[in-house]
Amino acid sequence: MEQTLSIIKPDAVAKNVVGKIVDRFESNNLRIAAIKKLWLTSEDASRFYAVHEKRPFFKDLVKFMTSGPVVVLVLEGENAVAKNRELMGATNPKEAEKGTIRADFAESIDANAVHGSDSSENALTEIAFFFAKKELA
Numbered sequence: 001m002e003q004t005l006s007i008i009k010p011d012a013v014a015k016n017v018v019g020k021i022v023d024r025f026e027s028n029n030l031r032i033a034a035i036k037k038l039w040l041t042s043e044d045a046s047r048f049y050a051v052h053e054k055r056p057f058f059k060d061l062v063k064f065m066t067s068g069p070v071v072v073l074v075l076e077g078e079n080a081v082a083k084n085r086e087l088m089g090a091t092n093p094k095e096a097e098k099g100t101i102r103a104d105f106a107e108s109i110d111a112n113a114v115h116g117s118d119s120s121e122n123a124l125t126e127i128a129f130f131f132a133k134k135e136l137a
């Protein structure tokens, strides 16, 4: 069984669609191994998205990710990383396939509703960023 990290971003939390998004995961055989709501600081968001530090959109990304609370989850299931990415849809909601989370709940490439780990290796790092071992059950 593989695990992956998901973040329901501030736009989706503000829209009150946390339950609808969580249902997408559970209805597609991804189990919730951990879940919590928190408000990221700029330092948290900068560290989490450090790979994008040099990108022109980095400042806006950090600003957006700290604009309101987020819900962070560890999803578990067969091919959880790839399955979650499939359920999320393309980074730009305008390019996301019909029926994906981003197509249905996101407005723009900045406010794109969810984050998902992009490899099993990054998933391990990202899970450890948010959760202690005893919080995974």
Ligand code: ATP
Binding pocket: 052, 057, 061, 090, 091, 109, 110, 111, 112, 114, 115, 116, 117, 118
């Ligand atoms: P995430 O990492 O949030 O799951 P992703 O893996 O689909 O999204 P990345 O390339 O890792 O996309 O980019 C991280 C985030 O940075 C995106 O979710 C998006 O909000 C923002 N972003 C990416 N590319 C752009 C861009 N060209 N313009 C503005 N924002 C962008």
Ligand code: MG
Binding pocket: 116, 118
């Ligand atoms: Mg990414």
